[in-house]
Amino acid sequence: MRTTTPSEDFIRGIWKENPVLIQMLGLCPALAVTNTVKNALAMSAATFFVLCCSSMLISSVKRFIPKEVRISSYILVIATFVTLADMILQAYAPVQHKELGAFIALIVVNCMILGRQEAFSSRNTVYRSLLDAVGTGIGFTIALIMMGGFREILGIGTFFDIPLFGPDFEPWVVMVLPAGGFLTLGFIILAMGVYEERKKLREAV
Amino acid sequence: MNDQTLFSIFFSAMVVNNFTLAMFLGLCPFMGVSARVETALRMGLANIFVLVLTSLSAWVLNTYILETAPYLRIISFIIVVASLVQIVEMVVKKIAPALFRQLGIFLPLMTTNCAIFGLAIFQTNRGYDFLQGIVFAVGAGLGLTLALVLMASIRETSELSDIPAIAKGTGLTLIIAGSLSLAFMGFAGLL
Numbered sequence: 001m002r003t004t005t006p007s008e009d010f011i012r013g014i015w016k017e018n019p020v021l022i023q024m025l026g027l028c029p030a031l032a033v034t035n036t037v038k039n040a041l042a043m044s045a046a047t048f049f050v051l052c053c054s055s056m057l058i059s060s061v062k063r064f065i066p067k068e069v070r071i072s073s074y075i076l077v078i079a080t081f082v083t084l085a086d087m088i089l090q091a092y093a094p095v096q097h098k099e100l101g102a103f104i105a106l107i108v109v110n111c112m113i114l115g116r117q118e119a120f121s122s123r124n125t126v127y128r129s130l131l132d133a134v135g136t137g138i139g140f141t142i143a144l145i146m147m148g149g150f151r152e153i154l155g156i157g158t159f160f161d162i163p164l165f166g167p168d169f170e171p172w173v174v175m176v177l178p179a180g181g182f183l184t185l186g187f188i189i190l191a192m193g194v195y196e197e198r199k200k201l202r203e204a205v
Numbered sequence: 206m207n208d209q210t211l212f213s214i215f216f217s218a219m220v221v222n223n224f225t226l227a228m229f230l231g232l233c234p235f236m237g238v239s240a241r242v243e244t245a246l247r248m249g250l251a252n253i254f255v256l257v258l259t260s261l262s263a264w265v266l267n268t269y270i271l272e273t274a275p276y277l278r279i280i281s282f283i284i285v286v287a288s289l290v291q292i293v294e295m296v297v298k299k300i301a302p303a304l305f306r307q308l309g310i311f312l313p314l315m316t317t318n319c320a321i322f323g324l325a326i327f328q329t330n331r332g333y334d335f336l337q338g339i340v341f342a343v344g345a346g347l348g349l350t351l352a353l354v355l356m357a358s359i360r361e362t363s364e365l366s367d368i369p370a371i372a373k374g375t376g377l378t379l380i381i382a383g384s385l386s387l388a389f390m391g392f393a394g395l396l
Contacts, residue, residue: 024236024375028319032229072287079280086279102326105279109322111233111314178227179386186379193371 009120009128013136019112020143020185021192026112030144031181033103037160040148042096044141046089046104050081051113051140055133059121074117075108082107112140150184151175211340214333218344221393224320225352226386231320234311235353236378244307245357249350251293251308253343255315256324258289260342263325264335282325290315320349355385 004012019025029047034040054077058065065073086104089097097104107113116136121129152158155175157165174180209217224230231252238248262285271278294312298305305312315321324345328338359381368377 027232027236028229031232072284075283075287076280079283083276083279087276102323102330105326106230106319106323108279108283109319174387177386177390178229179383179390181229182379182383182386186376186383189379190372190376193376197371 006128006131009124010131010135013132013139014142015139017136018139018143019115019136020140021188023112023115025115026110026140027185028106029103029110030140030147031178031185033100034144034147034151034181034184035155035176036152037145037148039096039099040144041141042089042093043100043103044137044144046085046100047107047110047113047140048137049085049088050078050107051116051137052130052133053081053084054078054113055116055121055129056126058117059124059126059129062122065122070122071114071118074114074122078113078117079108112136146188147181147184150188151180155180209337211337214337215340215344216395218341219348219351220389221395223348223352223389224323224345225349226382226389228323229319230323231318231349233314234318235356235382236375238308238311239353239356239378240360242354242357242361245353246350247304248308248311249346249353251297251312252315252318252320252349253346255289255293255321256342256346256349257339258293259286259321259325260328260338262289263328264333264338267329278326278329282322286321286325290321320345352385356381359385 013019017023020027020030026047029043033043054074057077058074082105085107086097089100089104116133120132124132149159152160153164154172155177157163157169157171172180175184218224222228225232225235234248234252239245263282266281266285271281290313293315294305297308297312324342328341333341356378360378363377363381
């Protein structure tokens with residue numbers, strides 16, 4: 001199974017197999033909490049923490065997990081770290097914790113995390129699983145910040161709470177509403193489709 | 206305790222705060238099994254069933270067991286959801302094997318369906334009692350079904366229309382979902 005190099009494990013999650021933009025995993029948090037960059041950042045930090053910790057733990061104890069109950073065991077490990085993340089956020093960033101609300105608990109059911117455990121950590125060493133988790137986590141963060149950036153700039157006219165436009169700016173309110181989440185992701189994916197198409201054309205010539 | 210009326214809980218869960226279109230829960234099946242109306246409808250019905258069972262078990266857990274250990278909530282909820290989905294999977298396989306094949310991977314994936322886990326969490330956060338919880342679950346399930354069926358019928362129709370090649374697939378689905386979500390915002394004035 002050693003067909004990839006460690007650097008490939010790391011890079012893969014960032015662009016080529018970006019969990020949100022290419023694989024369409026973990027869409028719920030990507031759409032629900034990205035109305036501002038701050039929320040997007042808090043969410044990605046929590047997910048990053050859970051992903052790395054569970055990848056490390058699962059890859060180090062993979063020999064002791066019977067195959068039949070592996071999914072449930074993964075979920076339990078993930079749930080434990082989510083509880084931890086929930087408590088840490090509540091203690092150190094109560095404002096963000098309140099904003100994100102139930103979506104912190106919902107990290108448990110983020111298919112991206114379970115997917116990485118099943119597809120990678122369960123059959124690779126701790127070091128490579130960590131690389132894979134960090135790569136995927138960065139990919140997730142990039143996607144979330146991109147979404148949060150677009151939506152906050154267009155919908156409120158600020159970036160990280162810093163006003164970008166003059167007082168005459170008419171906020172595009174729909175972008176911070178749920179509909180804006182779908183539309184933003186839809187347009188990002190369309191743009192990526194156009195880019196890939198152009199690349200293919202260039203290569204053909 | 207929460208003193209919302211049953212009617213307002215039901216309508217809020219079904220249309221105003223529709224789980225899929227306003228709260229982004231349960232997006233995986235929304236994208237995955239929304240290609241055919243019939244499959245979408247059945248998936249929605251299976252979802253209602255699991256949602257009601259989840260609501261029941263979450264209420265029992267909250268009232269009798271987790272009172273002394275609220276920090277175990279996430280872990281115990283996910284175990285309950287996982288075992289419920291397992292049971293439903295076995296039942297569906299036995300009773301309706303054709304449906305079982307149609308739903309494919311999305312049936313076991315219900316474990317990681319945010320809608321089901323989210324329902325348990327929201328119900329707890331808002332302090333719904335037994336009856337309110339059931340009404341909330343039915344409303345949310347009907348809302349999910351409604352969104353799934355609407356999406357599936359739009360996609361069935363759009364298959365026949367002339368769409369640029371790059372827009373086919375997820376991009377288009379997301380933009381349709383965005384428009385549906387916009388339309389559902391119109392319900393916000395209801396409550």
